[in-house]
Amino acid sequence: GEDVEQSLFLSVREGDSSVINCTYTDSSSTYLYWYKQEPGAGLQLLTYIFSNMDMKQDQRLTVLLNKKDKHLSLRIADTQTGDSAIYFCAESYSGGGADGLTFGKGTHLIIQP
Amino acid sequence: EAGVTQSPTHLIKTRGQQVTLRCSPISGHTSVYWYQQALGLGLQFLLWYDEGEERNRGNFPPRFSGRQFPNYSSELNVNALELEDSALYLCASSFGRVEKLFFGSGTQLSVL
Helix, strand or coil: CCCEEECCEEEEECCCCEEEEEEECCCCEEEEEEEEECCCCCEEEEEEEECCCCEEEECCEEEEEECCCCEEEEEECCCCHHHCEEEEEEEEECCCCCCCCEECCCEEEEEEC | CCCCEEECCEEEECCCCCEEEEEECCCCCCEEEEEEEECCCEEEEEEEEECCEEEEECCCCCCEEEEECCCCCEEEEECCCCHHHCEEEEEEEECCCCCCCEECCCEEEEEC
């Protein structure tokens, strides 16, 4: 079945870059997503990438996709205290539908001053 | 434009009771998804509604049910509550076949 794996925690210093990694098993994944969840809140869609792309950049966020290794990463440049949250990687097949998205368990990003 | 709204935000129930959670999707969205986010278990897919019909359900017992109304809003019902039903219940909406899911802030259910 489908599976999405992420590290549970990442600690970085304020101002450094954060790199959050994710691996997935479903080679037919069409879209891959990064969501952010702040305490007590729902999930906010940060960015997503279509499976035929290698990279997508949006301001401080860079998504890299290695389809051969089924590896997705999210790089946050110049990490700020406001970036402290749980980051979820997710995948969908052919635009989703049946199960919506399959999510990883989330990576807690901890910012050190 | 209003996002996905869920009510109530918090709920406390006791074992054996029944609960109804509500979700209003973004205007124009026809699909509603329900997820359960229990501590340590990540997001588990519960139900998918599209155009008023239940299209798929996750690996949950039948006491989890719901419906979608003609205005595309949705309810999630949980009967015979158990302690392990304590979780954040998230609703998401999309337009048709999902490319992007937009989430509400969730309903935090505590079962005592």
